[in-house]
Amino acid sequence: MPALKSLVIENFVAFQQPLEWRQHASLNVIIGENDTGKTHLLKLLYSMSRAIEDYSRKQAGPEPKDLPELLAQKLRWTFLPQKMELGRLVTRGSGNRLSVDLSWNAAGRLKFAFGKDTVSRIVELQTHGLPALHGSKATFLPPKEILSIFDAIVATRETVEIAAFDDTYYDLVQDFRQPTTSGSLQANIKRALAHLEDVTGGGEVEMEKDGNIVFRRGKETFNMHQTAEGIKKIGILSRLMRNRRLTPAGGCMLFVDEPEVNLHPKAIVLFAEMLHEFAQSGIQVYLTTHSYFLLKRLEQLARENQADYSLLDLRKQEGAGVVGMVTMLAEGLPDNPIVAESLRLFDLDVQLDLAG
Template sequence: MQNTDMIKKVKINNLGIIDNFSFDGFQNVNLIIGENGTGKSFLLKALYTAMKTVEDHKRGEDVRTTADILSDRLRWCFQTDKLGDIVKKGSETPFLFEMYWNDDKFSYGFTKDATIKVPNVINEIEPLKSNSIFIPAKEVLSLFGIILKSREIDKVFGFDDTYYDLVKALRIPPQRGKNYSVFAQSRASLKDIIDGKVEYDENSNKWYYKKGNQKFSIGATSEGVKKIAILDRLLANGYLTKSSVIFIDELESALHPTAISEFLDIIDTIAFEMGIQIFIASHSYFVIKKLYLNALKRKSSIPCISMSKENGIQYYDLLDGMPDNSIINESVRLYEEEINEVLG
């Protein structure tokens, strides 16, 4: 199922360390690669704050303007008291953001002097019923209560809104009865990967890992199991829908290469059979290689945005081959070094 509701085009100027970014070929699965400090997380968070702003607008009893919602989102997602601090250092031109959801435009911008309010926002997107989500590199299950307290009680910076939104989504109990068959199949596969399941005890407000008749504290559970359990819960409780967008930062974090491969197969199914759009940021050769193979298998484009300190931003399609990036180059170098050592 090719998604018809998705982020189609994005243009960004002067965000963090990103000078200029412009791409109009996003698909169901999109990969952002690069070494640390090249702006991958900044890019993901900029897209996420835009999507959540559009989804929050006119939802329920929320009467805030789009500008008010966006201002709060940017402040808490980027953890800054002054919005102008996310503008590229030394730039004399404003930060500009432009996104097209299908053919509808969402855009805004401000200078380094901006304080707590975005001055100008254009939102041509009709209110959405979808729920997008950001899965950060660090797991949240063992920090569940701490994240809620820091945001809802203390109201201090520490865990940005990607963590807070995820915790709120995970609090929703699993649905009973009918769910999307693709989700049910994916959940079964996820359970096989972690060889058990992770459950939330509402009485104790704690998460546990269950394997057979044994029950373990979530703190004693591997990071990889907890990350996979997060996706399982979101598939089970109805938070995700066909128009959701999933952002995953450093998907490979704490996952064994085999688990990475299996996890990405599930992502592939959710994206192409359910129609959910997914953005993955990574600096793992295994992630790039697996998505390249998935593109060949499905004969479907997977855009790859390569961010490099040396070469800037370059754009590839994994359907056409592996991208030119320092991650790939280092993997090839190590292979050649091994061959030279073995063969003398």
């Protein structure tokens, strides 16, 4: 069963009026034209999930921290707002207050709010049922791979603490650093790995003892600058499965921002099938996309398996910010700009053929 259940937000960047996103599924696709807040929504869910993960882990350590402090820090370093002020995330306009209400399982809840003058502290925060998410893990895969800029991310965050890379990159570096472990994998995870190997031709990204990252395929070894960006993205996921970061055990949430970037259409389809295997294994998946190939394949998989996969379609409304509509992919693809543009190009092809 998916862990996260619903999200209600108001006055969060582009979302001026309340967005009520109910009944989250095992796999959730967010679509919308540029500047409709897709990535903002994905990062918000990730920030809350990762903050709860960090809170649960630190409670058992020698220096526990409060959830409001961890959440504020995660929001600031994930969104990198101007002057690192939380209030910059509030929709512009006098009197506006940002409010967020996230729920999970039966009665779990994280609710917080702050105004446009807030800098670095969240005072208004309520929680219920946090133990239900104890042991859960949240992982974010940004559009750009991290392996060719690995050292730069580490240096700017660990040496000089410059806001050059947000926490989606730095957290992924930390997750990638964890060593791989032996042992059997769940059947769905094995199938996901098989899809990745189809894309890489059986090659694998490895971290050597000296920290150097290479791509090995057969007897050949390539450094990251010799490796295609799409292969590097696939390699990251492969390692996260092998080091048990991406595993259904204990609950896991995967957030993927535009997975189609730098992938061939055939690889995009295989990536969709891999995300399907994740969702079927018990990993809750959230992704944004502009790709017809990815969207269509996920719809086919939802229909074939009668899966609970959902589609959140974000659209701008004049004078009202961004609104969202949720449909289930097992019921087919609803009219949306991605499908409309594909049909427009097909119609243009027909006209050109007729003219010829």
